[in-house]
Amino acid sequence: MIKLDRPECPNPDALRRNNYKDAMNKAALKNAANDKCMYCESVISHIDFAHIEHIKPKARYPEFEFEWNNLGYACPRCNNSKSDKYEQDNPYIDPYKDIPSNFVFASGAILFVRNGSERGEVTIKGIQLNRPDLLEKRLEKIRDIERALTACHRTNSKPLREAAIEELQNEALPEKEYSFITKAFIEAHTQ
Numbered sequence: 790m791i792k793l794d795r796p797e798c799p800n801p802d803a804l805r806r807n808n809y810k811d812a813m814n815k816a817a818l819k820n821a822a823n824d825k826c827m828y829c830e831s832v833i834s835h836i837d838f839a840h841i842e843h844i845k846p847k848a849r850y851p852e853f854e855f856e857w858n859n860l861g862y863a864c865p866r867c868n869n870s871k872s873d874k875y876e877q878d879n880p881y882i883d884p885y886k887d888i889p890s891n892f893v894f895a896s897g898a899i900l901f902v903r904n905g906s907e908r909g910e911v912t913i914k915g916i917q918l919n920r921p922d923l924l925e926k927r928l929e930k931i932r933d934i935e936r937a938l939t940a941c942h943r944t945n946s947k948p949l950r951e952a953a954i955e956e957l958q959n960e961a962l963p964e965k966e967y968s969f970i971t972k973a974f975i976e977a978h979t980q
């Protein structure tokens with residue numbers, strides 16, 4: 790999970806008309822999340838319908854159902870895992886407001902709780918951010934990076950090696966799938 794910037798709401802009228810699924814608003818959220826799920830960073834496939842996520846579940850907080858700051862862009866898996874669970878005292882990490890790396894960190898393909906953070910724990914468990922299918926996809930990504938890093942480290946020329954590592958760092962840009970774990974992995978192995 791990475792920090793996201795919340796865009797201006799392009800069509801506030803739709804929200805005033807009690808429509809949170811407006812296409813323009815959905816597109817803005819999608820774009821702000823780099824076409825990925827705001828929680829698990831999976832690229833949301835064209836087959837799956839992306840969900841407009843209510844950060845505070847609408848079933849329990851109907852007053853926030855049409856509130857722009859309560860809307861996000863999530864994959865059906867995360868949205869369904871989260872369901873109507875929400876603890877006021879330990880809310881899920883909101884990547885539009887919070888800096889996720891203050892609450893969780895990645896080691897390899899796995900997300901861990903940082904410094905005993907209860908919000909980190911609630912988020913990882915409640916949204917199932919280490920679910921097996923997700924771990925498998927993240928591990929695949931880590932293995933690709935590992936192969937590329939091995940090739941970089943075995944390059945004899947220092948300038949070539951540095952250039953190759955720099956290029957590899959593009960894989961950790963926010964628009965790339967699973968950039969959070971990729972960034973951590975590259976940082977840990979290019980010291």
Ligand SMILES: [Zn+2]
Pocket residue numbers: 826827828829830831863864865866867868
């Ligand atoms: Zn997701």
